[in-house]
Amino acid sequence: MDWFIDTPYFGILISIVMFEIGLYINKKTKIPVLHPLLISIGLIIGILLAFDISLETYEKGGNMISFFLGPVTVTLAVPLYKKIDLLKKHTKPILIGIxxxxxxxxxxxxxxTKLFGYEDEMIYSLIPKSITTPIGIEVSESIGGIPSITVVSIIVTGIIGAIVAPFVCKIFRIEDKVAKGIAIGTSSHAVGTSKAMEMGETEGAMSGLAIGLAGLLTAVIVPILLIVLD
Incomplete structure (x- = not known):
């Protein structure tokens, strides 16, 4: 068994199985806070601690899954292409919203973070919380943040966004599909976009667009803004 644990297959297998369990629990309970990603993270941490398996061992396969985050994000262009006419029609409000x-x-x-007296390193780590992980890590490293903290903040932000997005839209009576998609994608990246896709094809397409543009804008704006605010 030890030989298997030391291979990348262990990290890949445990990630897939735990996510499937999380997905099953989420569908059965229909409780928004029991998000599949949140459940799978908790289960994986529990298994690593229970069997005294190091994070480095898990990451041999876990990092291989992370590698595909970039290509998967690119595939979000497919639903956007299907809604290209809608994008052309609402270009100005979409860009302003993002x-x-x-x-x-x-x-x-x-x-x-300034109000609560956080150190600069922590502030820089939390700034990219609303953009997709590959871009967020690069932004964090470039401005002096801690990438591991950035990844956690991105995951938490995405999960919270996916959970509360339908309720926020309902409470504030946001019915426009384009507005829903742009808001979700800009604030909670790919995890939120998965919820937007459940809400509708238009919402998913606009959310996918927002992921890319929000990531690029953040990468450009953050270094300049930090100089101005320093």
Missing amino acids: IVGVFTSILSVVGL
């Missing part, structure tokens, strides 16, 4: 969302995300993190 830009406002990016600035709101960055400034809220900087403002709240």
